[in-house]
Amino acid sequence: MADQRTKIGQDIVLTCRDILNKYDDSNTIMCNHRLKECDYVAFTGLRRGFRSENVLWDSDLHAHLALDNLIQTVEKVIKDVTNSIQTIRYGGYNCHDCYTLISQVVNDLRAKLEEITPLRLESFSREPVATDPRLTWNALLRVGDVSANPTVRLIRLDICKYGDMEIVLKTDAIHTTYLVSSHQLRTGSRVFRDLLSENSEFEENNRHRQSQTSASAPTVNISERYRLEIKENFDPTAFAVVLYIIHAGGKNLPETIPFKGLTAVAAVCEHYDCSAMLGPWYGKWSAQWRKKTEKFEYANWLLIAWAFGENRIFQTLAKKLSESGIVEDNEFLIVHNEVSGATSRLSKHIPQIIIGSFAYTM
Amino acid sequence: MRSRKSCEQYLTPLISQIFHQLTITNICTAPPLAMSEPAVEDLQVINLDICPYGDMEIVLTTSTIDATYRVSSHQLCSGSQFFRAMLGPESSFSEANGLRRHQTSSSTTLDSTGSLFQITANEEHDPTALTTVLYVLHGRAKHIPESISFENLLDIAIICDYYDCGATMRPWSELWLNPLRSLASQPGYENWLFISWVFGDQDIFGQMTKRFSRYAVMVDGEFGVMVDGKVKRLDCHIPQRIIGTIMPKAEKEIC
Numbered sequence: 001m002a003d004q005r006t007k008i009g010q011d012i013v014l015t016c017r018d019i020l021n022k023y024d025d026s027n028t029i030m031c032n033h034r035l036k037e038c039d040y041v042a043f044t045g046l047r048r049g050f051r052s053e054n055v056l057w058d059s060d061l062h063a064h065l066a067l068d069n070l071i072q073t074v075e076k077v078i079k080d081v082t083n084s085i086q087t088i089r090y091g092g093y094n095c096h097d098c099y100t101l102i103s104q105v106v107n108d109l110r111a112k113l114e115e116i117t118p119l120r121l122e123s124f125s126r127e128p129v130a131t132d133p134r135l136t137w138n139a140l141l142r143v144g145d146v147s148a149n150p151t152v153r154l155i156r157l158d159i160c161k162y163g164d165m166e167i168v169l170k171t172d173a174i175h176t177t178y179l180v181s182s183h184q185l186r187t188g189s190r191v192f193r194d195l196l197s198e199n200s201e202f203e204e205n206n207r208h209r210q211s212q213t214s215a216s217a218p219t220v221n222i223s224e225r226y227r228l229e230i231k232e233n234f235d236p237t238a239f240a241v242v243l244y245i246i247h248a249g250g251k252n253l254p255e256t257i258p259f260k261g262l263t264a265v266a267a268v269c270e271h272y273d274c275s276a277m278l279g280p281w282y283g284k285w286s287a288q289w290r291k292k293t294e295k296f297e298y299a300n301w302l303l304i305a306w307a308f309g310e311n312r313i314f315q316t317l318a319k320k321l322s323e324s325g326i327v328e329d330n331e332f333l334i335v336h337n338e339v340s341g342a343t344s345r346l347s348k349h350i351p352q353i354i355i356g357s358f359a360y361t362m
Numbered sequence: 363m364r365s366r367k368s369c370e371q372y373l374t375p376l377i378s379q380i381f382h383q384l385t386i387t388n389i390c391t392a393p394p395l396a397m398s399e400p401a402v403e404d405l406q407v408i409n410l411d412i413c414p415y416g417d418m419e420i421v422l423t424t425s426t427i428d429a430t431y432r433v434s435s436h437q438l439c440s441g442s443q444f445f446r447a448m449l450g451p452e453s454s455f456s457e458a459n460g461l462r463r464h465q466t467s468s469s470t471t472l473d474s475t476g477s478l479f480q481i482t483a484n485e486e487h488d489p490t491a492l493t494t495v496l497y498v499l500h501g502r503a504k505h506i507p508e509s510i511s512f513e514n515l516l517d518i519a520i521i522c523d524y525y526d527c528g529a530t531m532r533p534w535s536e537l538w539l540n541p542l543r544s545l546a547s548q549p550g551y552e553n554w555l556f557i558s559w560v561f562g563d564q565d566i567f568g569q570m571t572k573r574f575s576r577y578a579v580m581v582d583g584e585f586g587v588m589v590d591g592k593v594k595r596l597d598c599h600i601p602q603r604i605i606g607t608i609m610p611k612a613e614k615e616i617c
Contacts, residue, residue: 067576119568161440162446181437183434248499277501278503279504
C-alpha cells in the first residue's frame with residue numbers, strides 16, 4: 001500500500017513538473033509568437049498555481065502528506081486556470097490541450113487511488129485470526145477425540161483450558177472428560193453451586209476442596225485435579241455444548257443444531273438448572289423447530305419448553321399430550337396412531353414431576 | 363395399556379404452579395447492563411460479582427469510581443493472553459505467585475468473605491466497558507448489552523487491546539459491530555480502524571486502510587487523518603506496523 005501511495009504521489013508531481021518544464025520551453029517559443037495567447041495564459045496560470053500551492057513536493061519528503069490533499073490542490077489550480085482562460089476566450093480560440101491533459105492525468109490517478117489494495121488483517125494481528133470454524137453438531141466431540149480403543153471412544157475436551165476440575169461422563173460407547181472451572185460451574189448452575197459450595201454436605205465438595213489445596217502448587221499436576229463423575233446418561237455432545245456456553249466458549253458452536261440435539265441440550269439444562277445461561281443460543285437453535293411443536297415427532301418440545309420456560313408451548317403441548325399420551329413404567333408414551341395403537345417414547349429426561357402429574361390424572 | 367382420560371383440568375393448575383417457581387428461581391429478569399452512566403459527583407463504590415464464585419478480584423480506581431470485580435482466574439487465563447501470561451500456571455510473575463498463595467491459604471474456606479487476591483486494573487480504562495468485557499469473558503449472557511454506541515465500543519476495544527482478548531469477544535463483538543458498519547465510511551469515525559483491528563473484522567479494516575491511504579498524514583511524528591480539511595489525531599494505540607505500512611516514510615521525516 002505504501003508503495004502504491006508513493007507511486008501515485010510521484011506520478012502527480014512528475015506530471016506537474018512536466019507541465020512547468022514545458023512552460024519554460026514554451027517561454028522561448030512564446031517570444032517567437034508561435035504560441036496562442038490563451039496557451040500562454042494557461043501555462044502561466046498553471047505555473048503560478050503550482051508554485052504558490054507548493055504542489056512541487058518532494059515525494060520522499062512529503063509522502064506523509066495526505067494524498068488526497070495533493071490531488072485537490074492540483075485540481076484547484078486546474079480549475080482556476082480554466083476559469084481564467086474562459087474569461088479570455090476571445091478570437092475564437094479554444095483552450096489548449098495542456099490543462100485538459102492535466103485534468104485527465106489527475107483523473108486517472110484518482111481512479112488509481114480507488115484501486116489501492118486494502119491491507120489484510122492477518123499480517124497485523126498478534127494471534128492468527130483463523131476465524132474459528134463453526135463446528136457442526138456431529139463434529140463437536142471429534143475435536144477432543146483421543147481414543148485408541150475402537151470399542152469405547154475416549155474424548156478429552158478442554159472446555160476451560162485453565163480449569164481446576166474435570167467432569168467425566170461415561171456412556172456406553174463414549175467416555176468423555178471435560179476440563180472445566182469450578183467457578184463457572186457454580187456461577188452458571190444451581191445444581192453445581194449446591195454440589196460444590198462451601199456449606200455443601202455432599203461428598204463431592206470435600207474432595208473438591210482437598211484437591212484444590214493440594215493442587216495449588218505452582219505447576220498443577222493433571223492427575224491431582226478433582227474428577228467429578230456424572231452418572232446420568234446425558235448426550236456427550238449436548239453436555240459439551242452446555243459446558244462451552246457456561247464457560248463463554250461459544251464461538252465455534254454451530255448456528256443450528258438438530259432437534260435431537262436441542263432435546264439433549266434441554267435435558268442437560270433442565271438437570272443442572274442452567275437454562276438461563278444459554279441466552280442467545282437458545283433463541284438461535286430453537287427458531288427452526290418452533291413451527292413444528294404440534295407434530296407428534298416433535299413431542300419432545302415438552303421437555304424443551306419446560307427447560308427453557310416456554311410457558312405457552314408447554315401448556316399447549318401438555319394439553320395435547322394429556323389426550324394422546326399414556327404413562328407406562330414411569331415413562332411417557334404418546335399414541336400417534338389411534339387405529340394401530342402405535343406409540344412412541346418421549347425423552348427419558350422428562351422430569352418425573354411432569355410424568356407424575358400426567359400419571360396422576362390418567 | 364392403561365385407560366386414558368383427559369387430565370387437563372388437573373394439570374393446568376399444576377403447570378402454572380411449577381412455572382411460577384420457574385419464573386422466580388430460574389429465569390433471571392435482570393435488565394441488560396446500561397451503557398450510559400449518570401454523571402456522578404462523589405466517588406461511587408461498586409462491587410460486582412462477575413463470577414460470584416471466582417477466586418480473585420480486579421480493582422479499578424478512577425477519580426469517580428471505585429469498582430471491585432470478583433472474577434475467576436480460570437476464565438481470565440482462558441480468554442486473555444495478557445492474563446495468561448500474568449496469572450497462568452507457567453507464569454512466575456508476582457501476581458501468579460500471589461494468586462497461588464491465596465488459593466492455598468483460602469481453599470478450605472471457599473465461600474468466605476475474607477480477602478481475595480486482588481489485582482489493580484489500569485485506571486485509564488472505562489469502568490462500564492471493563493464490566494462488559496469481564497461479563498463477556500465469563501459468558502454472563504444476560505448481563506451483556508446487545509447494542510453499544512460507537513464511543514462505548516471504542517472504550518471496549520481499548521480494553522480488549524490492552525488485555526489481548528478481542529477474539530474472545532466473539533460472537534458478541536459481531537452483534538455490536540453490525541449496526542455500526544455504515545458509519546465506517548463517514549468522517550468522524552476514523553477510530554473504526556482501531557476497532558476493526560482489535561475485533562478482527564477484515565471487511566471494515568480493508569475499507570479503513572484504503573481510506574487512510576488517501577487521507578492519512580503525519581504531524582510531528584504523530585499519525586493523523588484529514589477530516590474536512592483538518593488534521594484529526596487518533597488517540598488510540600494503532601500498532602506501529604500498520605502505520606508503517608500506510609506511511610512508509612514516517613521514520614524519514616523524524617530524522
